Amino acid sequence: MKLTAALFGNTYSFKDLKEVMAKANEEKSGDQLAGIAAADAKERMAAKLVLSDLTLADIRNHPLIPPETDEVSRVIEEAVNEKIYAEIRNWTVAELREHLLRQDTHNEEIRRISRGLTSEMVAAVTKLMSNLDLVQAAAKIEVTTHCNITIGQRGVLAGRAQPNHPTDSIRGMKASLFEALSYGIGDAVLGINPVIDSAESVKAMLIATKEEMEKWRIPTQNCVLAHIKTQMRAIRQGAPADLVFQSLAGTQDGNTAFGIDVKLLDEADDMIRREGTGTGPNLWYFETGQGSELSSEAHHGVDQVTLESRCYGLAKKYKPFIVNTVVGFIGPEYLYDSKQVIRAGLEDHFMGKLQQVPMGVDVCYTNHMKADQNDMDNLAVLLAAAGVNYIIGVPMADDCMLNYQSTSYHDIATLRETMRLRPAPAFEKWLEMMGIMENGRLTPIAGDPSIFM
Template sequence: MILKTRLFNKTYEFETVKEVLAKANEEKSGDALAGIIAENTAERVAAKVVLSEMTLEDLRNNPVVPYEEDEVTRVIQDSVDKEAYSKIKSMTVGEFREFILKSSGENISKIRNGLTSEMVAAVTKLMSNMDLVYGAKKIINIATCNTTIGEKGTFSSRLQPNHTTDNIEGIIASVMEGISYGVGDAVIGLNPVIDTIDNISEVLKRFKEFMIKWDIPTQNCVLGHVTNQMEALKRGTPMDLMFQSIAGSQISNNAFGINVKLMDEAYELMKEKKSSKGNNFMYFETGQGSELSSEGHNGADQLTMEARCYGFAKRYNPFLVNTVVGFIGPEYLYDGKQMIRAGLEDHFMGKLSGLPMGVDVCYTNHMKADQNDLENLAVLLAAADCSYFMGIPGGDDVMLMYQSTGYHDIASIREVTGKRPIREFEKRMESLGIMKDGRLTEKAGDPSLFQV
């Protein structure tokens, strides 16, 4: 394996595969903060050249965190399908990029289980933004909880009725408004202010009561810590989806208060006691930079660590996964350009990893980004057949204090792309008079529909 190249009469030499991966990454403020970024454009190009000539076997043999030191690495490496891996291991990363761009989604899916997260990250670094859209669009990943997400021609949304004090009537008012706009076919999912067993249980019960009373075909979820959700589940609380934020390293997962053993226990408990019908009942959120913020990046770049999140998530056959792309802030993604690039990268990597991938298209108010950047990314992801976005009142989360996609954004994207909600959900919206032929009616946006 050769880790050097000569460009413009200068030789560029790198010490490790980890360094090549870091310096081949598009510019990100998080990598600069970590001190691992390429010094200039020429060095970045040189690293991309070296990376393009590595084989996928080189990448499997050189994970960015050693197998002996990290349980996420062990999960990823141990899950590799030997037959699929044998078909691709001799490909260079450059050849793998060409394979993805010229192959059908079906042929890509045949080799997917032979990949490690480092391979997924490596090919992503060689792709342009359009490559990421084009490659992701080919891949269809379907999952079923109460309903089925990811089918061709659909575009779904998570109804996010967050409230500054977790006032249950305020939360339900937001649910009514969101549903009245045709939002929530992916999940009705609250980020709780009060992450306690009692509060999680109350909100889940009220969501379920609303779903049953109004015959809304979707899933309920409260995004509390997994341990509190487990206790709520043991008490008999109706729970369709179990949530947890995850990271790409053992150190950072420990910072989230989780490990593989705990997540295995949560999965088995959910399999036994869930209130949903399908085989996919876990929900994970990720986002570039979380490992650096918890000092668990192990000297690796944030894109590669993000790819490892998806390798970890695969273990639990999730119904939903989404990157919260601009949520952490400018320390990790400085501006709109970096946010757009990261969103396209994360979506592509999640899809290539086999996940039903969504994106929280968002930014924090202290980033150098604005509404136009958010909408640019939303349209690009819609073109890439992203499975779902967030639906937040006014696109402004008053509890988490960040900007995301609102109810009207979901409706606009459906009209622009010709996509529709999950079919059972759409049929119910039609019977309520909220939608017709996949579009909102004049009756839409009136939450008093649910106050009869």
């Protein structure tokens, strides 16, 4: 494994793969905070040059976090198809990039080789790709999933209705939900972040969303994004959950900080299959985001792009219905400004899709990040072009419970009209029946929440 590169009259030497991977990243404040980022632009390029010549076997043979000590590494290792890996093991990372971008490499070929890739290989190629590379390659990959309806088809942009309320008021939640539905949003999931992480509160919201789904025969799925243990208690008490939710980290220690491990996820998986109300086969909703491992000091000196890729390697085990990175929620010490958050959004979406994960993105920012709503407009358009499965809808992009800004019901409707995208087919049929949409466009009554009263 060659870890040196000559550039501009200097020889750059890196001590191990971990250092190459970290320094080959585009600039991120989180890698700088961890003290592992490239010192300057030239060193960053030297690391990219070294990485481009490494083979996929080099990456697999030098685990960044050994499987012996980390169960996420084990999950990723165990998923590798050895025959397909043997076909591509001698490819360099540069060759993998070029293979993905070739005009005769289509969805089916990518789907096949993805079974021979580890999350670290996926992260490696991402570090060599430009933003437009990430858009184009991701757009080739179609990952469809089915809970109560199918989403993820080419040409479909779904939306999560996120009708959060600062005190978990059922009435207030429904008010925002009606607004969402009236704009044609809610095909990905009716998903609520609860303020109170209690089984009782989770159950109340699952029942309330299910009531509306039954009353108006809405073809979608419900979910309340509490801790998995809380959801399991609620389900045991008879709560109707189509999907179960959990936040994931890319290391075992990171997951410990989230209060989960693979054993618990296995138990929950078994439970949602036996006691969930969703049709399936895809019954999970996961959220991730660059930087969470560093924030819980569980990063093992590994860069945040690679750790994020490992989240998708773990997610894949549970065949999720939807997964999204909450890309700009974590704060400027991990993703400093709009340039970094836009890059991270495109990286995460691509890394998930390349691992056959049904990726959505919470295109978002907090008020201490150097970003504003215009930057979210930009990232949302880029992701729509990249074929993102869904984005998040909150009223006027302002989440009054989580105190951050995402994308709005208006934004999803606008992206559909501008980018010639449609809601999930089953949902669009329902929208037509309700008179909210006609030929893929909102009708004059769209935007009136009182049609659901």
